[in-house]
Amino acid sequence: MLGLNKKDTRFLLIVIALTLLTPIILQPFPEGSSLAQFNAGYPDLMQRFAIFGIFAIGFNILFGLTGYLSFGHAAFLGVGSYTVVWMYKLLDYNVIWGLPLAIITSGLFALLIGFVSLRRSGIYFSILTLAFAQMSYNLAYSVLTPITNGETGLQVYTDDVQILMGANEPQSPHFFGIVMRENFWVADIGAWEFTFNNGYYFSAVIAILAFYLSLRIFRSPFGLMLRAIKTNQTRLNYTGLNARPYTLAAFVISGMYAGLAGGLLAAMDPLAGAERMQWTASGEVVLMTILGGLGTMMGPVLGAGFIKYFENIFSKINEQVLRQWFGFLPDGLEGAVVWVAEYFVGSGWHLTSGLLFMLVVIFLPGGLVEGGQKLAGLFKRGKSDEDIDDPEHQPKQSPHVAE
Amino acid sequence: MSNSNFTRRGVLKSGAVAGAGVALPTIFTASSAAAYTNEPMGSSVTLGFNVPQSGPYADEGADELRAYQLAVEHLNGEGDGGMMNTFSSKALQGNGILGKKVEYVTGDTQTKSDAARASAKSMIEKDGAVMITGGSSSGVAIAVQGLCQEAGVIFMAGLTHSNDTTGKDKKANGFRHFFNAYMSGAALAPVLAARYGSDRKAYHLTADYTWGWTQEESIVASTEALGWETVNTVKTPLAATDFSSYITPVLQTDADVLVLNHYGGNMVNSLTNAVQFGLREKQVNGRNFEIVVPLFSRLMARGAGENIKGILGSTNWHWSLTDEGSQAFVKSFGTKYGFPPSQAAHTVYCQTLLYADACERAGTFNPCGVVEALEGFEFDGLGNGKTTYRADDHQCFKDVLVVRGKENPTSEFDLLEVVEVTPVEQVTYDPNHPMFAGGNLGACNEGA
Numbered sequence: 004m005l006g007l008n009k010k011d012t013r014f015l016l017i018v019i020a021l022t023l024l025t026p027i028i029l030q031p032f033p034e035g036s037s038l039a040q041f042n043a044g045y046p047d048l049m050q051r052f053a054i055f056g057i058f059a060i061g062f063n064i065l066f067g068l069t070g071y072l073s074f075g076h077a078a079f080l081g082v083g084s085y086t087v088v089w090m091y092k093l094l095d096y097n098v099i100w101g102l103p104l105a106i107i108t109s110g111l112f113a114l115l116i117g118f119v120s121l122r123r124s125g126i127y128f129s130i131l132t133l134a135f136a137q138m139s140y141n142l143a144y145s146v147l148t149p150i151t152n153g154e155t156g157l158q159v160y161t162d163d164v165q166i167l168m169g170a171n172e173p174q175s176p177h178f179f180g181i182v183m184r185e186n187f188w189v190a191d192i193g194a195w196e197f198t199f200n201n202g203y204y205f206s207a208v209i210a211i212l213a214f215y216l217s218l219r220i221f222r223s224p225f226g227l228m229l230r231a232i233k234t235n236q237t238r239l240n241y242t243g244l245n246a247r248p249y250t251l252a253a254f255v256i257s258g259m260y261a262g263l264a265g266g267l268l269a270a271m272d273p274l275a276g277a278e279r280m281q282w283t284a285s286g287e288v289v290l291m292t293i294l295g296g297l298g299t300m301m302g303p304v305l306g307a308g309f310i311k312y313f314e315n316i317f318s319k320i321n322e323q324v325l326r327q328w329f330g331f332l333p334d335g336l337e338g339a340v341v342w343v344a345e346y347f348v349g350s351g352w353h354l355t356s357g358l359l360f361m362l363v364v365i366f367l368p369g370g371l372v373e374g375g376q377k378l379a380g381l382f383k384r385g386k387s388d389e390d391i392d393d394p395e396h397q398p399k400q401s402p403h404v405a406e
Numbered sequence: 407m408s409n410s411n412f413t414r415r416g417v418l419k420s421g422a423v424a425g426a427g428v429a430l431p432t433i434f435t436a437s438s439a440a441a442y443t444n445e446p447m448g449s450s451v452t453l454g455f456n457v458p459q460s461g462p463y464a465d466e467g468a469d470e471l472r473a474y475q476l477a478v479e480h481l482n483g484e485g486d487g488g489m490m491n492t493f494s495s496k497a498l499q500g501n502g503i504l505g506k507k508v509e510y511v512t513g514d515t516q517t518k519s520d521a522a523r524a525s526a527k528s529m530i531e532k533d534g535a536v537m538i539t540g541g542s543s544s545g546v547a548i549a550v551q552g553l554c555q556e557a558g559v560i561f562m563a564g565l566t567h568s569n570d571t572t573g574k575d576k577k578a579n580g581f582r583h584f585f586n587a588y589m590s591g592a593a594l595a596p597v598l599a600a601r602y603g604s605d606r607k608a609y610h611l612t613a614d615y616t617w618g619w620t621q622e623e624s625i626v627a628s629t630e631a632l633g634w635e636t637v638n639t640v641k642t643p644l645a646a647t648d649f650s651s652y653i654t655p656v657l658q659t660d661a662d663v664l665v666l667n668h669y670g671g672n673m674v675n676s677l678t679n680a681v682q683f684g685l686r687e688k689q690v691n692g693r694n695f696e697i698v699v700p701l702f703s704r705l706m707a708r709g710a711g712e713n714i715k716g717i718l719g720s721t722n723w724h725w726s727l728t729d730e731g732s733q734a735f736v737k738s739f740g741t742k743y744g745f746p747p748s749q750a751a752h753t754v755y756c757q758t759l760l761y762a763d764a765c766e767r768a769g770t771f772n773p774c775g776v777v778e779a780l781e782g783f784e785f786d787g788l789g790n791g792k793t794t795y796r797a798d799d800h801q802c803f804k805d806v807l808v809v810r811g812k813e814n815p816t817s818e819f820d821l822l823e824v825v826e827v828t829p830v831e832q833v834t835y836d837p838n839h840p841m842f843a844g845g846n847l848g849a850c851n852e853g854a
Binding site for chain 2: 051144154274323
């Protein structure tokens, strides 16, 4: 189906089902229970899962396939966001104008940066992209303030021109009248509450399309060529092939994915801030990809979800919540436990996610996807025993395509 | 014949399916019955405290969080009641707000607009917060204020000093108790002129974001009106930690006053650098080189240590004030945490009380009702004397303190002394003042 073999079709269908059922899957605990803290099925976070999933899928096309590690992808994210917000300011709140333009501008931007950066490979390439991204960040933060509104972030004001604005048009981002931040259905089933949000499903449909496109790229001769570059570029050069057009194409494609993700961020929340372009944001997508499983289809999406979950859920656990949890302990002990635990939650969520990142990289070099495969292997005894009993935890050959 | 479903099992099955179908609409009761965003339905109401727990303003954020927790205790009738006893409005009963117990959620703004908005969104969408408060950076406060306006909840700004918060970027659902850069300039300039003379040459180092810009603009305008000259204004990144490279050029000019438009960790670092470069011992044209920090706080004074002595600045509130409200607040804060509160703690405590009081007086949590109750509200007993929430821009008007780093501190908290209390008339401005123009409150939004 759709140019995919049977196995891939099944894989794609599973991904579609998971994406569409996300509002239910992420809401496993009933409202009001003490575990409701860990529910993640609220619109803002679900939107972020989908959007950063797109970002990571795109990044994986470059890093996972060609092995070129870009440290500057956040710049494209920012360009996409600014484009969309500017379209709000100039035309109207319909995202149909901004999103395609975000892909185009970030693509052009990627072409420019890629053309220069790809003259080098390895660490020099990484440093060049990092330099470009930091430059863009500083420009957006300060020099280009008239365009980007500096640190405050670009916002839509009531006195903006908005030439296409209709009389009854919604005053927030929408897709032909479907307002992004509205929920089309809030279902209270028993103690559970499930929120079905317009914006999430809009991003989810785009994420599925992005995923499908990336799957086709992975399976195409072009994808094969990119893998050849990763395996041995020198040998490729000796056979008389010029690798640069391929890497540049991969760079531009992944830049466009990032621009799309940035545009979607602004489509969910009409604000574009310069810190979206900071190097930490570029680093984050590298972490997402490695954490989930480099070069696999599903890995980057899992990694994106993992990091965003920690950022949004663990950072909100405060002393009050901890005291509730450990209230059953004797006073002195409770104080001690809460004191220790406080370092790992709230503003200390970086510490927790850092530790988990270390554990994953040390024990599951293939990322979360490898973890999933190992689990699956436990149930399908005999098939992948050699995988499990690898005492030295050597990294596997990166899988062609993982499920 | 035998393919019909009229077996006992088949009838039961289809009956169950039909029953479930009939029952379906009653199970799926949409909760859109609420009259406004996050209308509290149960016996409690949730407030969202969105403060920086990391980044250059983390100290202020931590102190704000302490004050919020104290305010929640007092609202729920625990503790000694603090400023609730001295507050001129007596609507609060100590039984929560409108009889509902106050609960809260916290979040980390990371001093970044994006992160702050994500955190505020999760409070509104996940935790059902009916009011968001906090922010120790004007950029963040403005971003979150815009979000609250769109979502239809009230935003009670914490520590935000930029003119834009209640100027260009003002919103109907947003309220600010803290004073602003214009007020700092208006209060500080006469004191500066009286002490340092009216023919000084000033050099500005400014944090490069909305607060820094408006503060620089305000100080430049009010000092130039008194005869000062501005030699140069240099923007420094908010994330900077070393200001040496910005201090060196100051030495090359004939400036004799350095104005540090920095706050929090930024100011501690820039002041330390300035002192290391010997600026305080420097003589220009036979006069002492002076450093001015227009927005001061005790937390910064503590961070800067010795360097702060004799430096002039302005502040919203200081714990050494002797009025009844301030004393009650310092006492209950001190009893709980063992040290006196900062101005950040004071302003967010007041904001929480003011919000709760407005709900009580309006008889509802509906944002539009709260807005109506707060607009033009006059009150006293919250440590700043007589104060008004102006309806035109949702800014509080009250006296401003001009302070100086104490030469001989008696304790590690006794770092600032009040030089002058500038009366409210001197810092009041027209809502259409050029520094505040261009904004539009719009209509209050109660969401859905």
